[in-house]
Amino acid sequence: MxxxxxxxxxxxxxxxxxxxxxxxxxxxxxxxxxxxxxxxxxxxxxxxxxxxxxxxxxxxxxxxxxxxxxxxxxxxxxxxxxxxxxxxxxxxxxxxxxxxxxxxxxxxxxxxxxxxxxxxxxxxxxxxxxxxxxxxxxxxxxxxxxxxxxxxxxxxxxxxxxxxxxxxxxxxxxxxxxxxxxxxxxxxxxxxSGAERLAALEERTEQLLERNRIARELHDSIGHALTVAVVQAGAARAAGDPAFTDRALGAIEETGRAALEELERVLLVLREAERPVGSRPTLQEADRLLDSARASGTKVEVTVSGPLETVPGPVSREGYRILQEALTNVLRHCGTVPVTVTLQVADKQLTLEVRNPLPPGRGSGHGGTGSGLRGVRERAALLGGNARTGPLRDEWQVHVELPVG
Structure with missing residues (x-):
């Protein structure tokens, strides 16, 4: 026309x-x-x-x-x-x-x-x-x-x-x-009006932050569970030991069950269902993560100083996710190498550090897309802290400092 x-x-x-x-x-x-x-x-x-x-x-x-x-x-x-x-x-x-x-x-x-x-x-x-x-x-x-x-x-x-x-x-x-x-x-x-535009912008920002948080939750929890299951299955196949295979299958079952629970929680958030924030795991439950890593054949040394129970809930929950992502990166990119975990609460600050040796030929990085490490830095920044990730001499470190005052 x-x-x-x-x-x-x-x-x-x-x-x-x-x-x-x-x-x-x-x-x-x-x-x-x-x-x-x-x-x-x-x-x-x-x-x-x-x-x-x-x-x-x-x-x-x-x-x-x-x-x-x-x-x-x-x-x-x-x-x-x-x-x-x-x-x-x-x-x-x-x-x-x-x-x-x-x-x-x-x-x-x-x-x-x-x-x-x-x-x-x-x-x-x-x-x-x-x-x-x-x-x-x-x-x-x-x-x-x-x-x-x-x-x-x-x-x-x-x-x-x-x-x-x-x-x-x-x-x-x-x-x-x-x-x-x-x-x-x-x-x-x-x-x-200007106030209405600002309110709409704030609402849109909250929606984007919530989506970003859900994406990080899925990446951290489900990614960790799948990585542990893959490492356990590979180790069981290589070991050829029935007793070790039984332990590996048990660890895979437990990790998978925890991943299903975490997936259900995230899906409830997506459906806008109400769920208490306090139900999310905190650093006081970090033994579950460490036991899961050890069950895959990784030697984990942990040093805890200071009262973890005094860490505020939001900081403790985000710290748990940061530790989860750090251990997942180790298992995914370096395999069953020794890991040193340090948790310290002092001077109104929580210091969380995860170190592991870099395998020969790996160069100066873990590899991958870096989305997990970016999530670690974002979590730390949202809480007013800071995070450093990268090689340190012949080791890879994740060093996070979060205010707890």
């Missing part, structure tokens, strides 16, 4: 037209009371425009009016499958929240007055074009009607027939232009 004909076929042209005509109703109601519509003068039409303004300015200060106008604007100025309160699209630039400040009330009042002026103008123009069309049709059929439009009508029938589509096209294009202007104005006057 040619571009200049698109306004004729677009539903938005006619929904915006209806939106404008609806706003003119109040002006005509006032006009029927005073000054009347029988033979209005120019002064009378000025009164029709001006008389409803004080009422609209007052109504605009009612908080819920902003929500009502916002919903109308979304559905009629931006129709289509996206016209939903929570849907994407340009209508998202129009707020549907009640007025929360006098600035919102003022913008709503200005919008009501502007909508009245535009709607009344479009209504009068539409009436004039409709009257002119009927006069042209009457003249074309040889039955000239009384002149009720402000525009002259040619006396030639064939010229009247040719003028009818031109009048209708002109009407539609004017309506489309005013509708576009109304929509742009609605985005400005009914758009979200």
């Amino acid at each position: 040619p571009r200049f004909l698109r306004p004729l076929a677009r539903a938005v042209t006619y929904t915006r037209w209806l939106h404008l005509l609806c706003s003119s109703v109040i002006a005509f109601v006032f006009a029927m009371v005073y000054p009347g519509l029988s033979t209005p003068s120019v002064r009378d039409w000025v009164l029709v425009y001006v008389t409803p303004v004080p009422l609209l300015l007052l109504v605009g200060t009612i908080p819920v009016i902003r929500r009502s106008e916002g919903l109308q604007a979304r559905m009629m100025l931006f129709p289509g499958k996206h016209a939903r309160v929570a849907g994407p699209g340009p209508e998202r630039e129009i707020s549907v929240a009640p007025s929360a400040s006098w600035q919102d009330r003022g913008r709503t009042s200005v919008w009501l007055v502007l909508r009245l002026f535009l709607g009344l103008s479009v209504g009068l123009f539409s009436g004039q074009m409709a009257s002119l069309t009927m006069e042209l049709a009457g003249t074309a059929m040889g039955e000239p009607a009384d002149s009720i439009s402000a525009l002259p009508v040619p006396g030639t029938p064939w010229l009247c027939v040719a003028a009818i589509p031109c009048v209708l096209l002109f009407l539609v294009y004017v309506v489309a232009g005013v509708g576009w202007l109304t929509a742009r104005t609605a985005q400005v006057l009914l758009g979200p």
Whole structure:
């Protein structure tokens, strides 16, 4: 379809037209009371425009009016499958929240007055074009009607027939232009305030942080369980010892059961189910992680100093996940090498350190994508601490310091 004909076929042209005509109703109601519509003068039409303004300015200060106008604007100025309160699209630039400040009330009042002026103008123009069309049709059929439009009508029938589509096209294009202007104005006057934009941004940030946290939970817990199971299975196959195989299968079973519980917990979070934060493991339950690593054949030496029970819950829970990720990295990238774990609580600070020798030929890194170590640094940063990960001489270290004050 040619571009200049698109306004004729677009539903938005006619929904915006209806939106404008609806706003003119109040002006005509006032006009029927005073000054009347029988033979209005120019002064009378000025009164029709001006008389409803004080009422609209007052109504605009009612908080819920902003929500009502916002919903109308979304559905009629931006129709289509996206016209939903929570849907994407340009209508998202129009707020549907009640007025929360006098600035919102003022913008709503200005919008009501502007909508009245535009709607009344479009209504009068539409009436004039409709009257002119009927006069042209009457003249074309040889039955000239009384002149009720402000525009002259040619006396030639064939010229009247040719003028009818031109009048209708002109009407539609004017309506489309005013509708576009109304929509742009609605985005400005009914758009979200600074406070609403900030609240929406904070909500979006919270959603992204929650998704990131869930991704880290899955990576840390499920990744750890799968790594332990793979290492155990490989060690059992290489050992060829029935007793060791039984122990390995037992460790795989226990790790798999714990992973299923962790997966169920994360799925509950995804379903927005409520679950106490306190149910997540803490550093006081770190023996479970260490026993799992030892069961895979890894020699783990642990040094604990200071009261772990005094570490605040959030710090202890994140510390558990950091330790879990560090041990997972060792098993995944270095195999069953000796590991040294240090947990120290002193001077209002929790220090967690995991070290292991780098296998020959591994160079200066563990390998992999680094997403787990990035998660360690993110967890530490969220708690106001810091983390260092990387090679230290011939060892790989994960050194984390978290405030506990």
